[in-house]
Every structure is written in structure tokens, then in C-alpha cells.
Amino acid sequence: MHGFDFEIIIRTAPYLFTVGLMFTLKLTVLSTIGAIILGTLLAIMRLSSNRAVSAVAGGYVNLMRALPLILIIFWFYFLVPYIVGWLTQAGRPIAVGGFTSALITFTLFEAAYFCEIVRAGIQSVPRGQLDAGYAIGLSFRQVMSYVVLPQAFRKMTPLLLTQVIVIFQDTSLVYVLSLTDFLGAANNVAQRDGRLVEMFVFAAVVYFLISYAASRSVKMLERRSNAAGA
Amino acid sequence: MIEFKNVSKWYGSFQVLNDCSISINAGQVVVVCGPSGSGKSTLIKTANALEPFQKGEILIDGVSVGARKTNLPQLRARIGMVFQHFELFPHLSVMRNLELAQVKVLGRTADEANQRGRSLLERVGLSAHMDKFPGQLSGGQQQRVAIARALAMDPIAMLFDEPTSALDPEMVNEVLDVMVDLAKEGMTMMVVTHEMGFARKVADRVIFMDEGAIVEDCSKDEFFERPEELSDRAKLFLSKILTH
Amino acid sequence: MNYNWNWMVFWEMAPDGVHTYMGTLIQGLYWTVGVSIVAWCIALLVGGIVGVFGTTGNAWVERFCAGYVELFRNVPLLVQMFLWYFVFPEVVPARLGEFIKTADPAWSTFWTAAVCLGLFTSSRIAVQIQAGIRALPAGQPMAATALGLTRPQVYRYVLLPLTVRMILPPMASEALNLIKNSSVAFTIGLLEITGAARSMQEFTFQIFESFAAATVLYVAINIVVVLLMRYLEKRLSVPGFIGQPR
Numbered sequence A: 001m002h003g004f005d006f007e008i009i010i011r012t013a014p015y016l017f018t019v020g021l022m023f024t025l026k027l028t029v030l031s032t033i034g035a036i037i038l039g040t041l042l043a044i045m046r047l048s049s050n051r052a053v054s055a056v057a058g059g060y061v062n063l064m065r066a067l068p069l070i071l072i073i074f075w076f077y078f079l080v081p082y083i084v085g086w087l088t089q090a091g092r093p094i095a096v097g098g099f100t101s102a103l104i105t106f107t108l109f110e111a112a113y114f115c116e117i118v119r120a121g122i123q124s125v126p127r128g129q130l131d132a133g134y135a136i137g138l139s140f141r142q143v144m145s146y147v148v149l150p151q152a153f154r155k156m157t158p159l160l161l162t163q164v165i166v167i168f169q170d171t172s173l174v175y176v177l178s179l180t181d182f183l184g185a186a187n188n189v190a191q192r193d194g195r196l197v198e199m200f201v202f203a204a205v206v207y208f209l210i211s212y213a214a215s216r217s218v219k220m221l222e223r224r225s226n227a228a229g230a
Numbered sequence B: 001m002i003e004f005k006n007v008s009k010w011y012g013s014f015q016v017l018n019d020c021s022i023s024i025n026a027g028q029v030v031v032v033c034g035p036s037g038s039g040k041s042t043l044i045k046t047a048n049a050l051e052p053f054q055k056g057e058i059l060i061d062g063v064s065v066g067a068r069k070t071n072l073p074q075l076r077a078r079i080g081m082v083f084q085h086f087e088l089f090p091h092l093s094v095m096r097n098l099e100l101a102q103v104k105v106l107g108r109t110a111d112e113a114n115q116r117g118r119s120l121l122e123r124v125g126l127s128a129h130m131d132k133f134p135g136q137l138s139g140g141q142q143q144r145v146a147i148a149r150a151l152a153m154d155p156i157a158m159l160f161d162e163p164t165s166a167l168d169p170e171m172v173n174e175v176l177d178v179m180v181d182l183a184k185e186g187m188t189m190m191v192v193t194h195e196m197g198f199a200r201k202v203a204d205r206v207i208f209m210d211e212g213a214i215v216e217d218c219s220k221d222e223f224f225e226r227p228e229e230l231s232d233r234a235k236l237f238l239s240k241i242l243t244h
Numbered sequence C: 001m002n003y004n005w006n007w008m009v010f011w012e013m014a015p016d017g018v019h020t021y022m023g024t025l026i027q028g029l030y031w032t033v034g035v036s037i038v039a040w041c042i043a044l045l046v047g048g049i050v051g052v053f054g055t056t057g058n059a060w061v062e063r064f065c066a067g068y069v070e071l072f073r074n075v076p077l078l079v080q081m082f083l084w085y086f087v088f089p090e091v092v093p094a095r096l097g098e099f100i101k102t103a104d105p106a107w108s109t110f111w112t113a114a115v116c117l118g119l120f121t122s123s124r125i126a127v128q129i130q131a132g133i134r135a136l137p138a139g140q141p142m143a144a145t146a147l148g149l150t151r152p153q154v155y156r157y158v159l160l161p162l163t164v165r166m167i168l169p170p171m172a173s174e175a176l177n178l179i180k181n182s183s184v185a186f187t188i189g190l191l192e193i194t195g196a197a198r199s200m201q202e203f204t205f206q207i208f209e210s211f212a213a214a215t216v217l218y219v220a221i222n223i224v225v226v227l228l229m230r231y232l233e234k235r236l237s238v239p240g241f242i243g244q245p246r
Helices: A006-046 A051-066 A069-087 A098-124 A127-135 A140-177 A182-193 A196-227 B040-046 B072-078 B094-104 B110-123 B139-151 B169-184 B196-202 B220-225 B232-242 C007-011 C021-053 C059-073 C077-091 C094-102 C105-135 C139-146 C151-188 C193-204 C207-236
Strands: B002-011 B014-024 B029-033 B055-060 B079-082 B157-161 B188-192 B205-210 B213-219
Touching (some): A006 A140, A006 A182, A006 A196, A051 A098, A140 A182, A140 C077, A196 C077, B002 B040, B014 B055, B014 B213, B029 B196, B072 B079, B094 B139, B094 C151, B139 B169, B169 B196, B196 B220, C021 C207, C077 C094, C077 C105, C077 C151, C151 C207, C193 C207
Parallel strands (some): B029 B188, B029 B205
């Protein structure tokens, strides 16, 4: 095997990080925010005593969790323009751009996973807490916002953070839309300069370092919050 | 039969056993009692090498427990142990629980193991449950099966680690009765327990431990008939547990 | 809006001239199931070994097993797939590399995907097994040891049977994850379900029909696996044990 070409990595690193990694991080952060909000909503719906509401939420979550992310990426990539066209009465599909499509996809997809985490968290809060909240006169929304959800989230934080790391890794799949996330950028360089080995190894190393550092931080956070008597 | 010679054990820098020496002859029943944290459970677990120890020596029928060349599985097969939480194997039926070690460790045939298992189940009064699973039995029943499981190995001695502490009060006697019968048949027994009624009935000696050390080691009569000669710590402990 | 629905497109001939589009999708199903089964076997074997050895208490072995798990869980699956497909043939001894590169592409993509998916999933299975073994009450291995069973016997007759029953539900979801992850293999050219649907979409422009078919297939596989797991749970169930009726 001919020598490993470090020079190309050094030369293209600025591009990889400022374009590729930025895209990845933006997608990760924005879809996380959206997915947590939607996921929490779905969790509350699933726990509702209204059969129809919980069935709808349950059906959505089960469907999302049964399908591969790549397939869902394709679905939304083609579906969203039609929906936007229909919503705006344009009569034809409106192009929305790769990033937007990916953002919608990841938000809707990961929301199903966050839903399950939040649901478990809510169910782990003792029933007595809910009762106590009602007993002092709080409404459902108030009990949820001030009593149940804060406790649930405190317990779930490590799991939520771990899911964020999963999202960070999942974003690499936008490759199938030829978007320029970190892997996409590395791939561009690899194809253009014929340096597949160097670029993919470098991409793997960077993903590894970021994910590993993030998961160690989560573990440390967990340990500290356990020690504080959470 | 069982000899502890100056046994000491540390967890890190914390000493859990302090120079313990006990001699148990064949056929003797020795009861070990003491407050929690006194090291009595740890001590009994060193006897079959479930817990390692750093100083001293333990001899089972002349075989050194700590020696490197000792075949531990074979040694353990000769000593039976009964645990506080029964520890029957939940995925195996009662019969299989009794047969497993007979076949795998002693090399008995399936039939021999089955026969032995049946006769022991009958002895502890549980023949009807032989195909049931541990999850379907009460605590007292499980513990009796656990005793049968240990006896199935035809041990030369039996170790009991707080065998009735995890049982509801109404089930304690069914287990103690089995143990009393065992003692009367001449089994060498080392029993960690708070059940002083049992000690009074069948113990030959009573050992009191506190903070990792053996404070009292005297005959049953001395322990119960002449309590004023006991150390203060033993007296204090006795007064606390004898009130019920 | 101007989308022409055409559900009959499934019966039109695909560009390869041999299969209808329905045929290519069924071919895709075979590839998906095939690569998943092979990968699952690899995952169970390797993951089982790593998981069990990670609990033996030997510091170096445990560290190695932990490292193995971290390696596979911190790199995205797609990147791993590319490493196996593009990089692996370059870094192995020349003869093996040549063999891989000149092999029939259908099989080289299949085996590359199977090994990649298998090892990726093996790290997750190792974690499940370790968690299961550690969750067993400490008294169980102690009681088994007290009876005189050797270490391997303790694992074989007590720890593993109990652990397997305990981790069946998480294992079921790992199996489903594996099947979903097989879709990533389409990026290296394996014509499994997603790849077949994508190819059909590109040729016929019947976007929603193509992907709807893929969706139906994945949901069907999902249902089969869930039923299979439920059957397994029932077969292995022990009365009175962890949530089973007495």
C-alpha cells in the first residue's frame, strides 16, 4: 500500500470543518430542538386517557420506529415539496432545498425516539406527584409543567443527551441526498482527488473523537448528578 | 473438620476480619452471631473461598482453602452452603436445581442424581413440588429446597448464612426444623443466625463476633446459663435480640 | 397537483429486462433478509464472546472489550460501511485485496455489508449481555460456585440462561435495528429493499408507489420479527420468573 497522504487532510481540513462539520452540527442542533419539543408533545399524547389521541400518537411513533431512516429521508425529500405546494395552493410541488428537507425529516423522525424516552421518564415519576399537584388545585397543564416534566427531564437527561449523539451520527445519512455534511464533504474531496482511504479514515476518526468525547461528558454528568443525590 | 487459623481480611484499607480462629470438630454445630457489620457473613464465606482472605489459613478436612494448588470446585462440592436469599436457579425446575451440580460436578448419572434428589425432597417435605419452578414456591419452601440442593452433594459439612433472615415469621420454623433434624443426625454445621432458640436446641458452641473479631467462643451452656461472665458487648447484643 | 398515480407500474418490466418492478422489490426483500440473517449470526457470535468476556473481572480483558464497544458505537454506520468497502481492501495484504476487488460485485457487496452490519451490531449485543449479567443478583453466581461448578459451568448453566431470558426484549429491538440498518448497504450497491425502491423511483418517476412498497415490506418484516420474538419469549418462559404468571 502506498503511503498515507496526510497532506491532503491538512489541506482540505478547513473546508471539511467550516462547510461540512458546520452543516452537520447545524442539522444536529436544530433537529434536536424540534424533535424534543415534538417528542414531548407526542409523549403526553400517548399517555392521554383519550383513546383516539393516544392511538394517533402511538401509530405515528410505531411507524417511524419501524422504518429505516434512509427510507424516511427519501420519503420526506419527495413529499415535502408536494405538501408545501398543496399548503400554499401553488398547484405544483415547491422545491425546498436539501437542508430544509433534511431538517424536517430528522425532526419528525427523531421525535418518535424522543417520545419514547420522555414517556418512560414521565412514567417514572411517581403517581403520587400528580395527585399531590391536583390536590393543591393545579390544572393538568400546570401539574405537567411545574411538577411532572421537570422531574422527568432531570431523570432522562443522560438518555436525551445520548440520543443527541445518535442524531449527530445519523446525520451522515444525508449522503443519500448528496448534501454536504461532514461525510459529504469528505466524500467530495475523496472522489475529486482519488483519496478515498485518507478521507474516510479521517472522517471516521473525527466522528469517533467527537462522539466519544460527548459520551464521556454525558457519563461524567450522570455520575455527578447521581452523587448529588438526584 | 473446619479450622480457621488467624484469618484476617481487608477490603482496601478497611479490616473486616481480625485474626479469627475457630476450630469445629466433626459432628459439631457452631452458631455464629453478632451485630450487622460484625463480619460473620464474610467469615463464613471465606470457608469455601467465595471470599478471599489475606492472612491466616483455613483447613477443611485437612485441605487448605487458600492454597493455590487446591481444586476449589471439588472442595466446594464437599461443603454445602445455604444462602440468606435462597438463590435457587429460577430458570430450572426444583428437580433440575437438585440434579445440576450432582451431574456436572460429581459426575453422577442422571438417574442417580434424580434418585438422590427425590429422596432429599421427601426428607424436607416437598416431594409434591419437584417439577415446579422456584418462582412458584414460597420463601420457606425455596429455602428447604436450597438445603436439599446442598445436601444432594453429600457434603461433609454445611454452612448456613442467615438462612431464616429473609423469611416471613410464619415460615421460619419449617426451615429451622429441617436444620434441627440435620444437626441431630450428626452433620457438622456452621450457622450464622440470630435465632437463639435454634442455638439453644442444637448448638454445641456459640461464637459472638463484633467488628471483625471473635469476642466470645464458648459452649452453649456457658453462653446461655452464665451470661454474666460474657463480655459487655456480648451481653448488650444478647439483651437486644432476646427480648423477642 | 400534477402527480400521476400509477399503481400498475409494479407489473411493468424493469430495465434489466428480467424482472418486473415487483420482482426487483422481492429480490430486494431477499437481499435484506439474507444480509440481516448473516449479520445477526456474526453479531450474536462476536457480541456474545465480547459480552461474556467483558464480565470476567480480568482488568485487561474488560478494558479490551470496553474499547471494542466504544470503537463501533462512536463511528456512524455509514462511515463504517465505507471503511469496509473502500478502505479495507486497500489495507489488507495485496492478494486478499485483489481477491475482494475482482470478486463478483453482488457477493462482495453482500459480504462487506454483512460483516459491517454484523460487527456494528455485535458491539451493541455485547453491551446488552454485559448489562444482563451484571443485573443478576450476586447471589446467583455465588450459589452456583458454592455447589462446586467451575467458572465456565457457572456461565453456561446459570448466568447465560438467565441473562438470555432477561434480555430478549432489548435483543428483539436490536434485531429490528439491524434490519433497518441493512438499508445503509444500498450506498455500496447492495440492491436490498431501499435500493430497489430508489432505483424503481429513478426509472419510473412513480415516487410514492415505489417508496410505499418499500414501507409495506419493512412493516411486514417488523411484524414477523415481533411475532417471532413473542413466540421465543413464550417458549423460554419460566413460571414465576420476572413477570411471568406464577
